Amino acid sequence: MLTYLSITNPTGLLEDVMRSELNPMREKTLALVRELPGPLASDVQVLFCEVSIVSMCINPMLMKRIRHGDGNNRKGLSPIDDLEAFADHVVKFSLAGIAAIRGQA
Secondary structure, X not given: OOOHXXXXXXXXXXXXXXXXXXXXXXXXXXXXXXXXXXXXXOHHHHHHXXXXXXXXXXXXXXXXXXXXXXXXXXOOOOOOOOXXXXXXXXXXXXXXXXXXXXXXX
16 A cells, blocks of 8 residues: 555665656756746746646645545545646646746746
């Protein structure tokens, strides 16, 4: 069963996958996100924007695994059924947040 502990204490296999598969994707995502808040945004602000976007994309998968892993259908852990609507929300929410960061920089 997937637990938060297994996510926060990854095995060596997960580290290998992250290094070979996820890190190259993350570098591309960071390069794309870097352009949005403008040249005055700090590296930390860009990193936070990228992590926020990726986290929103990963969350529905985690919630689905947690829900299926323990057999309970607890309130607040329902999977997102309309992924297209959720993707639209992530884009709008992210662009609005990045625009706010751009305005502060």
